[in-house]
Amino acid sequence: MDINIKLKQLRKQKGINQEEAADLLGVSLSSYQKYEREKNSVTPSLEVLMKLADFYDVTTDYLLGREPGADTLAPLGLEIGEKSALEVYLQLPEDKRQVIIDTMIALGAAAKQSREVSAQELRKMITKKFSCLLTSAGTGELLDDENIEMREFPDSPQVREADIIIPVDGNSMEPEISDGDQLCIKCCDDIDVGEIGVFIVDGKGYVKQKGEDRLISLNPEYDDIYAKEYKCVGKVIGKVE
Numbered sequence: 001m002d003i004n005i006k007l008k009q010l011r012k013q014k015g016i017n018q019e020e021a022a023d024l025l026g027v028s029l030s031s032y033q034k035y036e037r038e039k040n041s042v043t044p045s046l047e048v049l050m051k052l053a054d055f056y057d058v059t060t061d062y063l064l065g066r067e068p069g070a071d072t073l074a075p076l077g078l079e080i081g082e083k084s085a086l087e088v089y090l091q092l093p094e095d096k097r098q099v100i101i102d103t104m105i106a107l108g109a110a111a112k113q114s115r116e117v118s119a120q121e122l123r124k125m126i127t128k129k130f131s132c133l134l135t136s137a138g139t140g141e142l143l144d145d146e147n148i149e150m151r152e153f154p155d156s157p158q159v160r161e162a163d164i165i166i167p168v169d170g171n172s173m174e175p176e177i178s179d180g181d182q183l184c185i186k187c188c189d190d191i192d193v194g195e196i197g198v199f200i201v202d203g204k205g206y207v208k209q210k211g212e213d214r215l216i217s218l219n220p221e222y223d224d225i226y227a228k229e230y231k232c233v234g235k236v237i238g239k240v241e
Helices: 003-014 020-025 031-036 048-057 080-090 094-122 158-163
Strands: 126-131 148-156 162-169 181-188 198-201 204-210 231-239
Touching: 003 020, 003 031, 003 048, 003 080, 020 031, 020 048, 126 158, 126 204, 148 162, 158 181, 158 231, 181 198
Parallel strands: 126 162
Antiparallel strands: 126 148, 162 181, 181 231, 198 204, 198 231
8 A cells, every 4th residue: 555545544544634634744735735645646755754653653664565554443442344434434525424423423312212212111100099189289188089090100119109199389398309290108197207298288288398396398488387287198208200
């Protein structure tokens, strides 16, 4: 393989154009172009030849055709087919390379989405009671039969343990619980101080942390609830993922 062809291949593997190569080597663009041109190419001087060998991480003997070149793709650990494809890619013009890059990115994103959908489809679903009434929204008993329906949820230890799933309306318990979360509730008459549960106060449902003398909002923008009487629906043991 002639030196002009080797220089062109090495430059393309670095992903630079002739102007950039000339600038990095400290030679004029016209001189560098003479090294790579197909007809009447010029062999670089010994000084430039040494610079080229150092720059492209090969030996001067390789450039002059006296020994096989180092496999610059070897550190990538590519299979034979992958290496051949990359060598072809490196010979392409920059605009064609960009088309390939954009296509690969799009294919990668599509493959990732397909894997995510497949994982969701394979995930086991479990049927649980679901409250049609939101906490902190309207009046009524959260556990009345008329407000309960059966729905399917992705299986998890929290969902399996839960007696009912109750949706959240509002952000008074952020950052622990956010608006729209679906809470896994273990029904019980009371919970310990410091635990988070669902409570009925004056006919309305609330998600709060139980305090010594109040029901606590974790979000400082919301007031705590002081109530002499309230009903505990159950303990929050997790969320539907």
